[in-house]
Amino acid sequence: MKTIQIHPDDNVAVALEDLPGIPAGHKVALRDFQAGDQVVKYGFPIGHTIHAVSKGSLIDHHDIQTNLSGTLDYSDIQCTPVDQSGLLPASAGSPEDESDASSTFKGYLRSDGQVGIRNELWVIPTVGCVSGIVRRVVERMRTEVLHEGDGVDAIVGFPHNYGCSQLGDDHENTRKILRDMVHHPNAGGILVIGLGCENNQPRQFQEFCGDYDRERVRFMTCQEVEGDEEETAMRLLTELYRKACTFKRTPQPLSKLRVGLKCGGSDGFSGITANPLLGRFSDWLCTEQGGTTVLTEVPEMFGAETLLMHRCATPQLLEQTIRLINDFKTYFLSHGQPVGENPSPGNKAGGISTLEEKALGCTQKSGSSPVFGVLAYGERIGEGRGLHLLSAPGNDLVASTALAAAGCQLVLFTTGRGTPFATFVPTMKVSTNSRLAQAKPHWIDFNAGSLIEGTTMDELLDQFRQAVLSVCEGRLTQSELRCQADIAIFKNGVTL
Secondary structure (H helix, E strand, C coil): CCEECCCCCCCEEEECCCECCECCCCEEECCCECCCCEEEECCEEEEEECCCECCCCECCCCCEECCCCCCCCCCCCCCCCCCHHHCCCCCCCCCCCCCCHHHEEEEEECCCCCEECCCEEEEEECCHHHHHHHHHHHHHHHHHCCCCCCCCCCEEECCCCCCCCECHHHHHHHHHHHHHHHCCCCEEEEEEEECCCCCCCHHHHHHHCCCCCCCCEEEEEHHHCCCCHHHHHHHHHHHHHHHHCCCCCEEEEHHHCEEEEEECCCCCCCCCCHHHHHHHHHHHHHHHCCCEEEECCHHHHCCCHHHHHCCECCHHHHHHHHHHHHHHHHHHHHCCCCCCCCCCHHHHHCCCCCHHHHHHHHHHHHCCCCEEEEECCCCCCCCCCEEEEECCCCCHHHHHHHHHHCCCCEEEEEECCCCCCCCCCCEEEEECCHHHHHHCCCCCCEECHHHHCCCCHHHHHHHHHHHHHHHHCCCCCHHHHCCCCCCCCCCCCCEC
16 A cells, blocks of 8 residues: 555545655645645645646645634534543542552652652752753762662753743743642652742742642752852752652552643654554543543644534533634734744645644544643643643644643653654654654654554554553653753743
8 A cells, every 4th residue: 555545535645655756644636636626634624725736646735725814713613511520530540459450550659649750850940040050060960969779760950041031921931830840740859949139039939839849849049048059059959869769669540640742843644643643542541541631732723623622521611722722823913923834844844734734633642532621821730630732832842841831741742753852751752654763763762653564553552552651660761861851931922
């Protein structure tokens, strides 16, 4: 089989290998097109042709234009109310239930009931001015204190440029993301380092963090330290390190897992292999294990958003999802930018022509289960379980940071082009094609490309579940092996 027609209504197919004049992952016209004809893929229009295209020819971004423009009222959308009690109760898959060993994983139970999949020591600056101090003390801790076998997985600092000269929502975005990191269960110890004169005042930020775990979190303000602030930071970090060494992995229910779903550097195979695989995993975790998954990249829902709206579990969630979509469209339009200015050059080179096509492939990561939650940017997952939608842009690091800040212990990241990046939680890369997995094994953690090479979806899902759970229990991702961990905060305001 050299091409695949994904849906019976499609008038284009996808090349599974390089064909004469048609690269693998790109679309093949299944009929003659005239200018203005709708191009259908995944069973939905992905745009219209801007000139004639002959049957059997390549049809790509040079031939297709998006149908997207402006906000919509979605007044005709109806959701299908679902009782969330249909999810597994909190006791499901408890460690005491030894009859089903697959219902548990070994993680770090924190005092607030959250479960971490890592036991790391984090250093978080409240403001960019102290990022140099953060870098130096982290390097010293790694050299002078960290020892293999102590029980601390890594010592990581998270320099950033913000925390001062910001106003309004822009300032609050910084505070929310940093606060969310303070509450994250993947850290066995956290030192927050402030300067003292920044907008994000250390004492006010400490209050903003609310009821944090005082055994795992300490604060230091450099301008208030007598003498060398680096030595004070080293003392505090050493104390936190010793405490972190006491935490041990214990069996925890899979219902405690919160997993972020993200794609980047997508190609024509993303919606055929890796994204559907994540969708099947999401359905399994949410509906069979009572866990939580989170889908973000709101601009990359444009063109497929109604599919998510129909799956909202309540009318209130439908209203929130409509606001989620239209608020982001308004954000684009308020800056004089079109809502369909996507995909990226890499996406186009990989076979994706319009935002609708990208969105229809992207949203497959959410599977088919109901939407049980809608989160604002910087908001943390509450008690609800199941699939959630999160407000964040499509930018890989900004969106992945938002997923981790929401409380996800792990981000599953599908890619057809490849990327070495990672956010502040394990970022597991899933390739859409075997060519990438073979070319960049130091980037890729799992190859979904085998799905078009004879492996069935059930077989691949079983392999993928085992791979994900092994990461949750301590196996390092490729990015972790290379100490890659960064944060990026959504900036949407002026700088003073």
